[in-house]
Amino acid sequence: MAVLRLSTTARNALANALATAINANGNAGTIKLYSGSQPADPQTAPSGTLLATITLPNPPFGSAATGVITANAITQVNAGASGTAAWARVADAGGNAILDVDVGTSGATINLNTTALVSGGPVAITSGTLTVPQ
Numbered sequence: 001m002a003v004l005r006l007s008t009t010a011r012n013a014l015a016n017a018l019a020t021a022i023n024a025n026g027n028a029g030t031i032k033l034y035s036g037s038q039p040a041d042p043q044t045a046p047s048g049t050l051l052a053t054i055t056l057p058n059p060p061f062g063s064a065a066t067g068v069i070t071a072n073a074i075t076q077v078n079a080g081a082s083g084t085a086a087w088a089r090v091a092d093a094g095g096n097a098i099l100d101v102d103v104g105t106s107g108a109t110i111n112l113n114t115t116a117l118v119s120g121g122p123v124a125i126t127s128g129t130l131t132v133p134q
Helices: 008-022
Strands: 030-034 050-055 068-070 087-091 097-104 110-112 125-131
Touching (some): 008 068, 008 125
Parallel strands (some): 097 110
Antiparallel strands (some): 030 050, 030 087, 068 125, 087 097
């Protein structure tokens, strides 16, 4: 069994590299919230219904601390469709998928005020963090 343990310096560098990839060329990326099952990886076409698209602030994240980057304040949007948000795809400004994450109301990578989205209703991200494991 292989074991990999990263130093805090390496974890911070990887987390900051994710932030840089999302904010490619200094342009804000997006978070797209979907219903249904999360695909196997970001190279797989999205599954489920696209419920909302959120444009990230520029820059989207603060500097990493202990391998964690935290999203800067994200502006509330209105849902484009109704459904239960189950996962999200984070992409750069060019639409290139960077990563897929879980969505919930607490304890998820992206936490929303509610996962029960209604078309035209508000969608607010209450917190978002990306953690590079030790």
